[in-house]
Amino acid sequence: MMPFDIDAIRDDFPILKEEVRGKRLVYLDSAGSSQKPTQVIESLKRVYETEYSNVHRGLHYMSEQTSARYEEARSKVAKFLNAEFDQEIIFTKGTTESINLVASSFGRKNLGPDDEILITWAEHHSNIIPWQLLRDQIGCEIKVVPVDDDGAISLESFKKLISKKTKIVAFCHVSNVLGTVLPVKEVAEIAHQNGAVVVIDGAQGVVHMPVDVQDLGADFYAFGGHKVYGPSGIGVLYGKRDLLNQMPPYQGGGGMINTVSFSETTWADLPDKFEAGTPPIAQAIGLGEAIDYMENIGLSKIAKYELDLLNYATQRLSGIDGLNFIGTAPGKVSVLSFTMDCAHPHDIATIVDQDGVAVRAGHHCAQPLMERFDIPSAARASFGLYNTREDVDVLARSLEKVNEIFK
Ligand code: PMP
Numbered sequence: 001m002m003p004f005d006i007d008a009i010r011d012d013f014p015i016l017k018e019e020v021r022g023k024r025l026v027y028l029d030s031a032g033s034s035q036k037p038t039q040v041i042e043s044l045k046r047v048y049e050t051e052y053s054n055v056h057r058g059l060h061y062m063s064e065q066t067s068a069r070y071e072e073a074r075s076k077v078a079k080f081l082n083a084e085f086d087q088e089i090i091f092t093k094g095t096t097e098s099i100n101l102v103a104s105s106f107g108r109k110n111l112g113p114d115d116e117i118l119i120t121w122a123e124h125h126s127n128i129i130p131w132q133l134l135r136d137q138i139g140c141e142i143k144v145v146p147v148d149d150d151g152a153i154s155l156e157s158f159k160k161l162i163s164k165k166t167k168i169v170a171f172c173h174v175s176n177v178l179g180t181v182l183p184v185k186e187v188a189e190i191a192h193q194n195g196a197v198v199v200i201d202g203a204q205g206v207v208h209m210p211v212d213v214q215d216l217g218a219d220f221y222a223f224g225g226h227k228v229y230g231p232s233g234i235g236v237l238y239g240k241r242d243l244l245n246q247m248p249p250y251q252g253g254g255g256m257i258n259t260v261s262f263s264e265t266t267w268a269d270l271p272d273k274f275e276a277g278t279p280p281i282a283q284a285i286g287l288g289e290a291i292d293y294m295e296n297i298g299l300s301k302i303a304k305y306e307l308d309l310l311n312y313a314t315q316r317l318s319g320i321d322g323l324n325f326i327g328t329a330p331g332k333v334s335v336l337s338f339t340m341d342c343a344h345p346h347d348i349a350t351i352v353d354q355d356g357v358a359v360r361a362g363h364h365c366a367q368p369l370m371e372r373f374d375i376p377s378a379a380r381a382s383f384g385l386y387n388t389r390e391d392v393d394v395l396a397r398s399l400e401k402v403n404e405i406f407k
Helices: 006-011 038-051 061-081 095-110 129-138 155-161 184-193 241-246 281-297 299-318 345-353 367-372 389-406
Strands: 089-092 116-120 141-145 166-172 197-201 220-224 235-239 257-260 265-267 323-326 335-340 360-362 378-382
Touching: 038 061, 038 281, 061 089, 061 235, 061 281, 089 095, 095 129, 095 166, 095 197, 095 220, 095 235, 116 129, 129 141, 141 155, 155 184, 166 184, 184 197, 235 241, 281 299, 299 323, 299 335, 299 389, 335 345, 335 389, 345 360, 345 378, 345 389
Parallel strands: 116 141, 116 166, 166 197, 197 220
Antiparallel strands: 089 235, 220 235, 257 265, 323 335, 335 378, 360 378
16 A cells, blocks of 8 residues: 655645745635545546536437446445445535435425434534425424534434434534534434434545445435535435435436426436436536545545544644634544634634635534534634645644734
8 A cells, every 4th residue: 555645645736835825825624625636627627628518418429428427427436435336326516405305305205294303413504404494394393412512422312312203313424513423323223223214414524534335324425526625516415225216306307307298207217316407517527536536545544644633733722822622522533623712713714814724714504503512603624635734833823823912
């Protein structure tokens, strides 16, 4: 195996050579959206320059080429997640659309007023609101698993709330605010014993660790291209074939039908049934390239490198006066959310930006979680495979400046 060569990896990301306000860009917002390697950028260019047409529509050469590349990308995703069948991979426009698809299609078909959906306090709005929309339509109940003070979400808490009434257990693989890794496999076992299906929001999971949907017991697993060093505008919904086969289409239009007449329309087989209209073609191919990129480096190697960096950053930032971490659960990954006694998170982000440091500040699309920790917002530094200890040092020095300015 090749060593983890951070200098070579950084060279793969052209944007890291950019200057921000005359300073080196220190990009610590990969949980928001990651940067893209040349391999991905070039693949987009190549598609439009040499291989582009609509997919599955034409009998001409270009359409055949593009369709083949598009389906190759699907196979790469299937292998990446260890799905049993390529057809279990539905291309969407992001994690958000993937979860909405499950809520609209599976939810409306299978849930009634007496049923319950279980989510956690740590969910991103995209794993809360689709279930609320469903609840408002069918009158079911949403129950919420609590988060401990350190950001952990225990199996015991899930056990207390899962019952025979539970039809869907939907939760994040990794919290985008706390970095907590949830016990997916164990929860899935209990959910299945109670007859519920398991929907995993993998937006922050799949980029930081190898994921095997079959081993995890996920019935549905959602993620987006833009967090895994791929393009935006493309997402994935993995769903077990039997479940997807029983589900009605989510949207209607071209490409998802078998026959159409004014009296009756029949659906295409998987995965087309769920891909109405022209899909994000180049983006899907770019996502395939991003997966190749990560796999060439090695998912486990990336995870190990990032963990070392997170530990360094945790230690470095704990030395800063008045800085409070949000989320310190054992085994956490990739993100450091914090507040500072002396300054609002928006001020923190604005001041460190002057040093070229990009961190996120706000509610992180997790307002219930902010309420849980009794804060209006938080600053968040999040790490990707291209970040270094030097990046952390620049952030730490800049945060010390925040203290000097506000004290
Ligand atoms: N879930 C989590 C945990 C996230 O971090 C995000 C992105 N911030 C989303 C869902 C939404 O993902 P997308 O942008 O792919 O719709």
